[in-house]
Amino acid sequence: MSDEITVRPLGVDDWEQYKAVRLNALEESPEAFVATYDEEKDYDEDLWRKRMQRSERLLAENGNGVVGVASVGTARPVEDEDNADGLVGELFGLWVTPAARGTGVATRLVRAGAEAAKGQGRRHLVYWVGSDNGRAVAFASGFGFRPTDYRRPMRVKADDSEEEIAMILPLGEDRAVPTLRV
Template sequence: MAMTALTVRTLGEDDWETYRDVRLSALNESPEAFAATASGEKQIEEDEWRARMRRSRRLLAENEAGDGVGIVSLRTHSNDEVDQPYGELFGLWVAPSQRGTGVAVNLLEALLEQARKDNLGAVLYWVGTDNARGVAFASGHGFRPTDYRRPMNPASPDTESTEEIAFVYPITTDSEHVPSAVIDSRH
């Protein structure tokens, strides 16, 4: 499958409708991959979508026509027990017609570049232990598995995984080991 021209941009608060539309597409297309449902998120009002935009960075991949073909989010966490803030990659989704064309890799590279600019020590990525494609993607792009696991909270009964594993991508050399305070502070 040939790769078409692709751009990745960070969405601002005023791009909430763009984010909402791609997010709803993701939830409709891959309900088993998320802890939310399209029907539930369709009920969310503008002020909550705007609040979501302020809480996390949303990176959108667009094709030549300006259509959103992929999305990923980066949330920053910090607490008194860690020296450097860290990021959490979540909500990665690529339109089915674009899978295997490099969209996910472009989104990941843009997210990691943003993490460097934000001076984050590491980026965490929770992946279902039975999600072979997700585990291979994380491992193949520099994320290292950790010993941390947690139960999944999927919205869809079709989800095969019941547990997630934390992968870490060290940004700075002192972030080789993720302290438990990083994992435990997750909401």
Template sequence: MSEITVRGLTEDEWETYRSVRLAALEESPEAFAATLAEEQGYDEDLWRLRMRRSQRLLAEDADGNAVGVASVGHAEDAPERVAELFGLWVRPQARGTGVATQLVQAGADTARAQGRSHLAYWVGTDNGAAVAFASGFGFRPTDSRRPMRVSNGADEDEIAMVLPLGDDRGVPTLA
């Protein structure tokens, strides 16, 4: 894979985010709580609101083609010092090339720049690859669990994994 850059998107780049988000929902519908049909119906005002609510990160190849996306925001039920990484997706042809690692690193850098002390990432307890990826990056499992937001018919839970971003190595409690 060619050189990859990750950058934060501005509100005015809502159409870029929309395009990549819809591609993610189409290619990996099982990975997201939302549906392609639902998000295709969102108007510009809603997309702009989403851009203001969280920092959207875009991974691009040397030709400027979008190859991945992730978001960093704050979950309502989390302590203020904890940012949340969510919506991580990499185009199939770019998987296994380090794009996800670069997106997570950019997410950690973004959260740190926002003054957050930890980055949380919810992972399906039965998704061994995702748990291994997060663990390899330095995320640590917590006692926080919730029902899987994406239902595949199984009774699966998600676990909050947390990455300390500074000197505070403790693991905050998440709802």
């Protein structure tokens, strides 16, 4: 049994594995997601395959099996033409199994997400974090994400007064903060 963490991208044909880990995440941490287990459990194969094509899905594993997941897609700009070239990626759906939290899995997933975004030609990676979640803000900051002025109401099932903050990671020479849709 190895504790070495590996992260690999999932292909369209890996939809069943992604579905299993996604449903596990929704069931274990319902407060962390916009969707619910009950909403997604009966989605058909076609929908899961389309999801696999929309964004890159990254799976973290160790000797015990699957320990985390994250996704990288295109960030939504303020206006469609602002990111028409797709230069801003978004990291989302980051989840680590409770037993593997604090072991470096999230760091490995974020690093793999940044590499994937850079490989896709993205110049920035945005990650939305609860502004009251000091641990998440500190984690993202320690990784190199910088807070921006962009805020939006929490999209997850939470108190309506809570906000998310967009944190930006430059992936190259361009340090300017891109315009985002909130």
